[in-house]
Amino acid sequence: MTGTQQSDKTSPVWLRVAQREIRVRTRSKALWISTVAMIVLIVGGVIALHVFSGQTTNYKVAVTSPAAAQAVSTAAQATTDVKIETRNLPDRAAAEQAVRNGDADAFLLQDDTAGAPAWRLEAKGKPAAELQGYLAQAVAAQTMQQNAQTLGVSLPEVMRGAGLTPVELDSASDEAGYQYGVTFVFGLLFFMSCQLFGTTTANSVVEEKESRVVEVLLAAIPVRSLLVGKVVGNFVLGIVQMAAFTAAGLLTALAVGGVPHLGSIVASSGWFLVFYVLGFGTVCCLFAGLGALASRTQDVQSATAPLQMIIMVTYMVSIVGKGAVVTVASYVPIAATVTMPARIFAGTAAWWEIASSLVIASLFAALTVRIAARAYRSSVLHTGSRLSLLASLRADRAEPTAARPTGA
Structure with a gap:
C-alpha cells in the first residue's frame, strides 16, 4: 500500500x-x-486606474509680451495637476492664428483699448475652465503686485488677513469615487463567489x-461528514x-505605483478577507441545506x-448604498461582508x-450552520415533492448510520 493510500485511509x-x-471542481473548465x-x-x-489617474493635461498658451509670459509662468508653477x-x-x-490652427489652446494678452489695461484670454470656443482658473489667479496676483507698487505699499500688507485655511470636521474621506469603486469591487467579488461555488454546492447535493x-454514500459514511466535506471543499476553493x-x-x-489610497485599500482588503471567511462560509452552508x-x-x-435574494440585495447595496x-x-450578517470593509476604507x-x-x-x-445541517440531515434522503425549510426543520429523521461489514 502506498503512502497516499495509507493517508486516505487514516484521514477523517x-x-x-x-x-x-476539490478534485472534481478543479477539473471544471468553467472554473478556470x-x-x-x-x-x-x-x-x-x-492598470487603467493608474494610467487615467496619472495623466496630466497639457495646455499651450500663446503670449506676445513679457507680462503675459510672466503670468503664464506663475500659473504653471501654481499647479502640478496640469501642465501649462x-x-x-x-x-x-x-497668436490668434495659432489658436485657430490648434497650435495653441489659448492666447493671453493685455488689452488697453478701454483706457486701463485689462487681461483677455482668447480661445477657439470656450476656454478650458481649469486653465482659465489658474490664469485668472496668476493675472490677479500679478496685477495686485503692480498696483501695490504704484500705490507705494507692499503686497503682504495688502493681502494681510486674506488667507483661507481648509479644516476637516471629521475623518471621512472625500474621495467618493474611490469609495464607490472599492465597495463595488468587494460586492462583485462576493457575488461571483456565491454564484460560482454556492450554487455549485447546492447543485452537487441535488445531483x-x-x-x-x-x-450509496450514506451507507458508508455519516451524513454529517458528507455535509461538512462538501461545504469545506467549496469553501476552500472560494477562499483560494x-x-x-x-x-x-x-x-x-x-x-x-501611483494608485491613490493604496494603504487604505490594502487595509480594507485584509478586513474584507476576514469578513469574507465568515460570510462565504455561512452562504456555503445555507446553499447545501437549502439545496437538499x-x-x-x-x-x-x-x-x-431566498438566499439568492439576500446575495443580490448585498450586491445592490454595494452599488447604490449610501449613508x-x-x-x-x-451590522447585518452577509451584507456586512461587503459594507463593513467599505466603511473601513472610508474611515467611518x-x-x-x-x-x-x-x-x-x-x-x-x-x-445558520446548525439550521443548514438539520435541514440537510432531514431532507437529503427525501424524494418526491420539494420540502419547505420549515417542514425539514420539523422533521425528526434519524441520521443514517454507516454500513458495517458482516463477518469477522
Whole structure:
C-alpha cells in the first residue's frame, strides 16, 4: 500500500469528501476560465486606474509680451495637476492664428483699448475652465503686485488677513469615487463567489439525490461528514480564488505605483478577507441545506431563492448604498461582508463597530450552520415533492448510520 493510500485511509471522512469535491471542481473548465478572466479584469482595471489617474493635461498658451509670459509662468508653477506651456509669438495676429490652427489652446494678452489695461484670454470656443482658473489667479496676483507698487505699499500688507485655511470636521474621506469603486469591487467579488461555488454546492447535493448516489454514500459514511466535506471543499476553493483575486490586484497596484489610497485599500482588503471567511462560509452552508430541500435539479433555483435574494440585495447595496443604508448594512450578517470593509476604507468605522459586526456575523454563522445541517440531515434522503425549510426543520429523521461489514 502506498503512502497516499495509507493517508486516505487514516484521514477523517469529511476531509476525504472535501478532497473529492476539490478534485472534481478543479477539473471544471468553467472554473478556470472564470478565474483567469477575473484576474485579467482586475489587473487591467488597476492598470487603467493608474494610467487615467496619472495623466496630466497639457495646455499651450500663446503670449506676445513679457507680462503675459510672466503670468503664464506663475500659473504653471501654481499647479502640478496640469501642465501649462508658454508659446512666445511675435504679434497678436500670429497668436490668434495659432489658436485657430490648434497650435495653441489659448492666447493671453493685455488689452488697453478701454483706457486701463485689462487681461483677455482668447480661445477657439470656450476656454478650458481649469486653465482659465489658474490664469485668472496668476493675472490677479500679478496685477495686485503692480498696483501695490504704484500705490507705494507692499503686497503682504495688502493681502494681510486674506488667507483661507481648509479644516476637516471629521475623518471621512472625500474621495467618493474611490469609495464607490472599492465597495463595488468587494460586492462583485462576493457575488461571483456565491454564484460560482454556492450554487455549485447546492447543485452537487441535488445531483447526488437525483441519481441516488447519496444513498450509496450514506451507507458508508455519516451524513454529517458528507455535509461538512462538501461545504469545506467549496469553501476552500472560494477562499483560494478570493485570495488570488486580492493578490493580483494588490501586486499590480504595487508594481505600477501611483494608485491613490493604496494603504487604505490594502487595509480594507485584509478586513474584507476576514469578513469574507465568515460570510462565504455561512452562504456555503445555507446553499447545501437549502439545496437538499430539492429533489430535482429543476427545483434548485426555487429552493435557494431566498438566499439568492439576500446575495443580490448585498450586491445592490454595494452599488447604490449610501449613508445610513451602508451603516445599518454593516451590522447585518452577509451584507456586512461587503459594507463593513467599505466603511473601513472610508474611515467611518470605529474599532468597536468592527468588533461588534464580527461578533454578530460569527453568532449568525454558528446559528445558520446548525439550521443548514438539520435541514440537510432531514431532507437529503427525501424524494418526491420539494420540502419547505420549515417542514425539514420539523422533521425528526434519524441520521443514517454507516454500513458495517458482516463477518469477522
